[in-house]
Amino acid sequence: MKLPQNNSALEVPTEAGTFLAVYSRAGLCELRFPEKADSPPLADAATLLVSMEDWHAVTSKALRRLLAGCRPEIFPPMDLSAGSDFQKKVWAAMREIPFGETVSYQELATRIGNPQACRAVGGACGANPIPVLIPCHRVLAANRGLGGFSGGLDWKKRLLALEGSWTPKLQAAIETTV
DNA sequence: CAGGATCTACTTG
DNA sequence: CAAGTAGATCCTG
Numbered sequence: 001m002k003l004p005q006n007n008s009a010l011e012v013p014t015e016a017g018t019f020l021a022v023y024s025r026a027g028l029c030e031l032r033f034p035e036k037a038d039s040p041p042l043a044d045a046a047t048l049l050v051s052m053e054d055w056h057a058v059t060s061k062a063l064r065r066l067l068a069g070c071r072p073e074i075f076p077p078m079d080l081s082a083g084s085d086f087q088k089k090v091w092a093a094m095r096e097i098p099f100g101e102t103v104s105y106q107e108l109a110t111r112i113g114n115p116q117a118c119r120a121v122g123g124a125c126g127a128n129p130i131p132v133l134i135p136c137h138r139v140l141a142a143n144r145g146l147g148g149f150s151g152g153l154d155w156k157k158r159l160l161a162l163e164g165s166w167t168p169k170l171q172a173a174i175e176t177t178v
Numbered sequence: 179c180a181g182g183a184t185c186t187a188c189t190t191g
Numbered sequence: 192c193a194a195g196t197a198g199a200t201c202c203t204g
Contacts, residue, residue: 123202140183
């Protein structure tokens with residue numbers, strides 16, 4: 001994935017660790033989990049836009065709210081221009097998933113008008129640059145339970161639990177999978 | 179062209 | 192039933 005030149009990165013300290021948020025001119029374009037934040041940001045920290053600090057305030061608030069188990073009131077503008085058309089469709093559809101609800105990969109595929117692209121949808125989820133805010137964790141496998149997660153399955157589990165989407169069925173699925 | 183964060187149908191104990 | 196296997200299907204690099 002290639003990031004546009006003039007990007008900047010800011011930190012989001014939370015109780016669950018420090019996330020890293022990367023902004024372009026158009027909005028939030030990437031969010032990294034704490035574990036992966038040690039690697040140097042691909043961003044050019046020199047370019048700081050005025051509006052970015054406002055965006056970041058919103059991002060931080062939204063993220064912390066989610067991690068506290070509440071539905072965020074507002075989201076920052078997101079720049080998804082780095083993705084392909086297909087990915088943008090998928091991500092857009094993901095944002096439509098209400099807080100506390102889950103969908104299957106296939107359901108998501110159906111929503112973007114391509115019921116048979118479930119597998120490809122999985123790929124797009126993995127390519128999601130803004131996890132949590134774009135709720136890739138609300139996407140589960142149809143029968144088998146969870147599916148995967150780029151940030152680590154424990155994160156997916158934790159996020160689902162926060163939103164109250166944790167079912168005994170999933171619990172069982174995990175123990176079986178492991 | 180190979181591979182993936184899938185799904186379904188089918189085949190065995 | 193449960194568990195395992197094979198094919199189908201679609202986007203990416």
